[in-house]
Amino acid sequence: MTIIHSVTGNVDSSELGLTLIHEHMRVRSESVFAQFPHLYDEEKEFARAVQQVNKVKQLGVKTICDPTVMELGRDISFIERVARETGVQIIAATGIYTYHYIPPHFQNRDVDYMADLFVRDIEVGIQNTSIKAGFLKCAADAQGITPDVEKVIRAAARAHNQTGVPIMTHSYPGSRNGLKQLDILLEEGVNPERILIGHTGDTDNLEYILKVLDRGAFIGMDRYGLTSECSTENRNTTVIELAKQGYANRLFLSQDHCCTIDWFPEGAAEQMYPKWSMSFVLEEVIPELLRNGVTEEQIQMMMVENARRWFEGK
Numbered sequence: 001m002t003i004i005h006s007v008t009g010n011v012d013s014s015e016l017g018l019t020l021i022h023e024h025m026r027v028r029s030e031s032v033f034a035q036f037p038h039l040y041d042e043e044k045e046f047a048r049a050v051q052q053v054n055k056v057k058q059l060g061v062k063t064i065c066d067p068t069v070m071e072l073g074r075d076i077s078f079i080e081r082v083a084r085e086t087g088v089q090i091i092a093a094t095g096i097y098t099y100h101y102i103p104p105h106f107q108n109r110d111v112d113y114m115a116d117l118f119v120r121d122i123e124v125g126i127q128n129t130s131i132k133a134g135f136l137k138c139a140a141d142a143q144g145i146t147p148d149v150e151k152v153i154r155a156a157a158r159a160h161n162q163t164g165v166p167i168m169t170h171s172y173p174g175s176r177n178g179l180k181q182l183d184i185l186l187e188e189g190v191n192p193e194r195i196l197i198g199h200t201g202d203t204d205n206l207e208y209i210l211k212v213l214d215r216g217a218f219i220g221m222d223r224y225g226l227t228s229e230c231s232t233e234n235r236n237t238t239v240i241e242l243a244k245q246g247y248a249n250r251l252f253l254s255q256d257h258c259c260t261i262d263w264f265p266e267g268a269a270e271q272m273y274p275k276w277s278m279s280f281v282l283e284e285v286i287p288e289l290l291r292n293g294v295t296e297e298q299i300q301m302m303m304v305e306n307a308r309r310w311f312e313g314k
């Protein structure tokens with residue numbers, strides 16, 4: 001049993017239930033929002049998030065992990081409002097989402113200064129509230145492990161070492177950098193069983209995926225519906241094969257859905273990714289996996305048990 005901070009209060013790890021491990025209530029380019037707030041419609045965004053979360057609640061989801069952190073426009077009051085309106089447990093994150101750069105504020109200070117801020121989010125509260133983060137998030141993308149990116153990964157590791165909350169990454173399997181993230185996290189002393197290498201399902205290269213798994217980490221097959229890096233069919237083929245090889249206890253299925261995302265003009269994401277929603281995995285992917293040899297027990301492992309194990313560390 002482990003106590004987990006949700007945005008509406010503490011949850012026992014045995015109470016997570018059906019969990020979506022990686023979904024965003026809202027993603028904003030935070031500097032754009034700070035300077036041009038007239039572009040945004042808070043109530044429309046709230047309604048969209050509530051609609052998606054209520055939909056998956058009807059399908060049995062009890063918990064959503066929302067890894068929206070600094071540079072994705074994290075607004076903890078917005079997430080809390082969605083959780084209160086829907087009754088779904090939402091677990092928020094701390095960390096920094098960057099592919100290559102951190103602001104001068106952090107460039108001119110050391111790793112431990114950044115780690116202390118993450119620890120404060122976990123132990124005191126986020127954005128001057130008493131709402132605490134439940135896990136850590138860091139990222140690396142096609143730009144690789146730049147010095148700034150490495151600083152965030154090390155800070156996440158050190159905040160984990162102080163608080164015990166698990167770590168989720170955004171990785172870019174195209175350059176196999178999940179392995180580099182693991183190198184740094186393990187060097188800082190993190191147990192691989194507390195690490196989730198996110199977006200590993202963006203490749204169907206089993207040789208790479210098995211290397212990540214053999215290091216002992218969880219992996220995210222967590223971008224269902226986003227078809228530019230990998231099709232749904234290829235994502236499924238990988239999950240079916242990994243389940244067959246006995247790895248269902250290390251996989252998470254999710255969509256990385258953003259109920260609102262301002263990175264694209266209005267309507268563009270829906271046009272590019274017509275299947276991308278918070279309910280795609282439950283409505284279409286899981287039935288397809290079950291038709292192809294994945295067992296109910298393995299689904300239970302991927303959708304319920306693995307979240308508990310990642311938070312508990314056992």
Ligand SMILES: [Zn+2]
Binds near residue numbers: 022024067256
């Ligand atoms: Zn994400």
